[in-house]
Amino acid sequence: MSTTRLAVQAKAIELGKLAVRATTAAGSGHPTTALSLAHLVTVLMYRVMRWDPTQPAAPGSDRLVLSEGHAVPIIYAACADLGVTITPGGLARPMTLDDLMSLRDIHSPIDGHPNPVLGFPFFDAATGSLGQGLSVSAGLGGAARLDGIDKAIYCIIGDGESREGQIWEAMDFIADHALTNVVAIFNCNTLGQSDFVAAPEDWQHLKRKAEAFSWTAVAIDGHDPDAIEDTLRRHKELGAGKPLCICARTVKGWGVPSLGGMGHHGTPVPKTELEAVLAQLDLRAQELGVAHLDPAVMKDAFRIAPPLSAPEPPRAREPIGFAEAVRNEPKVAEAVAKNKVLSPRRAYGLALKALGAANPAVVALDADVKNSTYALDFALAFPDRYFEARIAEQNMVSAAAGLWAGRKLPFVSTFGRFLERACDQIEMALIGGANLKLDGSHVGVTLASDGPSQMALADVAFMRTFTHVRDHRGNPALTVLTPSDARSAYALVLAMAAFSSACYVRTVRGDLPILYDEGEQFPFGGHKVLRRAAAGTQRIVMAACGYMVHSCLKAADALSKQHRVEATVVDAYSLPLDSAPILALAGPGTTIVTVEDNYVGGLGSELAEAAASAGDEAPRVQALCVHNIPKSGRTPEDVLSYVHLSVEEIVAVAVKAAR
């Protein structure tokens, strides 16, 4: 047996013992999964990866993405052993064994599952909700290729985890984009949480699946240091032009017979049994002849190669404004000049292209609807920076998180309805601090003819919840924007790019009259008063966003002409919203009518919550939104009537509410 092989065995056992100790100290966690990865992680982190423990996030370093996040104690053990830099509270220092033993403590950056923003920059993204790491790796791989950095991205995935369809979306995406810098490693330990892993997820099937998904696949003994190292080092050669998938046969609870078999998932070793379990690992070390290895042998075996050099991030300049962007597109210019209308989604395309020209870090992804969202503008102008994600929204969002970790600024577009496919992925991206720019097109019922399967109606409620959560930057974890015209859409997309935390813009499909002048500013949290009620008459304040701003303007005309009610109309394009000024527009004892063509949980809730907490000093809030499941209609007006949001119905409500 080579001394290197002996050293890896000794280190794997040492790390395994630390992982067991740490989970026992925490009183929870997954020691048996960690043990199944002891050799793979040792070979990766001590021998194969080119990186620098003092700069674990260096852009030129090889990356390790732990998709099966619950196995993280084995990586924490390695980082404690290596003194990898951690940044709790923003202060950089080497990780210690004490840090390791603080696993899952409320004051510790060593969280239950990987999360870079808590002070563990070794990781690129938060994982823990399964099936997302390979997509993150794809994004990292895409970014590395754009930057010309020849680094490798190693992704460890559980065999049971491979049941998540997103894994296969990522396999397709990586093959499509020929991201041979990504190496997928399936940890085939055959045991899930509640049962043995199903037959379709055994290593033989996984190998066949990977091959059918256009990868090269090999199976190895995941506890054989030589096989691991040889396969990892030769991954490009073995892949032969395709990305390489390694099916590593492993043992859950490796080295500890008493932890073998079912019934030991997510269960720490009780304190009373800890010494006996560690003794089994010591015994294993004796059997392997590595119980008392010369420290010099260990030191000699573990000389970590440094990161590659990485280029400086490119500088961005100011993007062109709306007027210039329109001028550059003769057909758009003609339509705007002629009818003074343009769809917000068309403005998204113009803005995205302008951002692409101004900032080389901007990349875009779309799910085979780029001709509808107008991400096509960007795809045509910057094909190298456009990643067609096909009809696979989950992978698209997690890949964007990976691109962000690779120093890119990713814009992600599809129908708003289909971003609901990726709610979990969006939440994981926000947990990990990814600065995503999401575009949901075709929002609301005015999509009309395609029916409710294509209409974003529940997106607002889900996305708004994150607007009231602070991220690690102190920003709203998400800012939600629903522009009412093309010029505000353009300005807001530019503002999204300039903001340091995640944003979601909702773009209406149809042409809408342009409401704003060139140069108008749209600060996040703000609103615009588009019409002010004349004094001395019956009055009402209406607040709306997107398409419904135009319905409210029409309603205001009708109110004035037919009912002698004067309306103030507010375009409340932003969530979170600075509500106080809008409440003050109406004043105590009056009623604000909010109008939005989505389900409950958006603008109406935002103002209602503000009013309810203010109490007597605030106006009533009467929220109009969608309260029945829509259906197809041939015109937006048909469907607006079906959901009781026609101009006539808005007028009727406003008349009753006016004072």
Added chain:
Amino acid sequence: MSTTRLAVQAKAIELGKLAVRATTAAGSGHPTTALSLAHLVTVLMYRVMRWDPTQPAAPGSDRLVLSEGHAVPIIYAACADLGVTITPGGLARPMTLDDLMSLRDIHSPIDGHPNPVLGFPFFDAATGSLGQGLSVSAGLGGAARLDGIDKAIYCIIGDGESREGQIWEAMDFIADHALTNVVAIFNCNTLGQSDFVAAPEDWQHLKRKAEAFSWTAVAIDGHDPDAIEDTLRRHKELGAGKPLCICARTVKGWGVPSLGGMGHHGTPVPKTELEAVLAQLDLRAQELGVAHLDPAVMKDAFRIAPPLSAPEPPRAREPIGFAEAVRNEPKVAEAVAKNKVLSPRRAYGLALKALGAANPAVVALDADVKNSTYALDFALAFPDRYFEARIAEQNMVSAAAGLWAGRKLPFVSTFGRFLERACDQIEMALIGGANLKLDGSHVGVTLASDGPSQMALADVAFMRTFTHVRDHRGNPALTVLTPSDARSAYALVLAMAAFSSACYVRTVRGDLPILYDEGEQFPFGGHKVLRRAAAGTQRIVMAACGYMVHSCLKAADALSKQHRVEATVVDAYSLPLDSAPILALAGPGTTIVTVEDNYVGGLGSELAEAAASAGDEAPRVQALCVHNIPKSGRTPEDVLSYVHLSVEEIVAVAVKAAR
């Protein structure tokens, strides 16, 4: 050429023309996709499927699930031609050509994408958001097997659509459960919306993928009537013990050269070009020698075989109560007797098992966490009715919708956090009227040690939005329940089963004191006053749900002892909530403090919206919830402090708010 073959060609062209006409009449839709399915749909609906056009939902009939819902005009055309029973407004009558031409009209049951509840019972589920139909088919297949009905479920999937990972989750699930009654048909027309279908989704790759996923796969010419019929009729023989996947090579815009190639997705033929396009199809009929086929030949070729007989649905009896369920489990009984505590999730398991014993239609699905959610109780007691879905939540939810369409009552459990993986699938199930019973376990921050990747915090905002949407039954499309103790959890799970629309129960992980007596009733929309403030002192009303009810009870004790503030504590376990009585408890000029350990958008929003619309007569609502992204902590209390929801912080807020 056989007369049957000629008849199929003629009918395919006839249906194709109708589909083109219908989309032109609608002014939107997908005629070219429809044309690619003309022969497959003709052979299925006119020759192979055993069904009855006058009873399109008969439980003994073969089923057709159109996963690529946008192709639906070709099926509508067939249904109009056959006079299939439709039920607009609840009244049954045969579908006419006029109905077909009303496609996508607001008054028409012929919606843009398949949806049974609008009056089109031929379909079992709403489709249109891609990638879900094969999972629905799996549920239908599972239900048929349970009922001993030897019917077939044919599922048509787009080639581009196969990029959705959920398709591969379904492939695994169907193979795992040996559902050889499901036949997957990939419509390989090579053209997506914005680009050619990617190489990994061509028919050769799809065939290899299906084989790697343990299916038998064959490739056929999807416009060859004989090949289609032979393959469909012999699907069991060809499958040879495995489910059969048919990769049908088709032509998008078949029969109409001018609609070939890219650029014709989702684009109806303009009225001005309609006759020219129809003429191309007529020309195709002439070339094939079927332009003037003898009607007798057609009639002779199309004798549809009747449905199989299906057993009567079994009768349900009353399930046992909590006390008896506890007595039946000695370990649980001991813990309850000794400490008067039990976790709500444990009660879910007890209730699910009791329901299984009482109602043979109850089935359960879980995603490899059945030992955590306690669906294990059911899995052990009724293994035939338990469907282990493994780590694939999207397929699990859509398969449940299929089981419901197959006359079962499906209970779906996993961590509440991971149900967020299936937001889109949940919404599609609700659109299609599926009466799902969802259990989200381990909700809120008190899960503590595993960290935010496992905590359901945004689930409430998403799910609540549907509580304010009426479904076709006139019920809330979803009822959300967060019980605060095991007895209410048990009662609410039983009530879910008895309710005719979808429900979502959120079960806390930890043991909680039992608050209620045996026999207590928990009506949906209701609440419980657990403690009433004494008169004549400073007072406050606190409303909470789940774990936080206990925090509020502790806070009330502290308020009384340390601050001379008397608190009323309300358990508001239900959304939608009948808010008025709770607002009345506090009264005008006072403040209600709501407490929940999730992000914004739940109970606090519910009461705030009610208070804001009531105005002066209502109390203020101050909503406490989670406003920062949590992290791991070793105890629930640690994490509650981290998110500013400790008992001390609740007390501090209540003291300020009290009057």
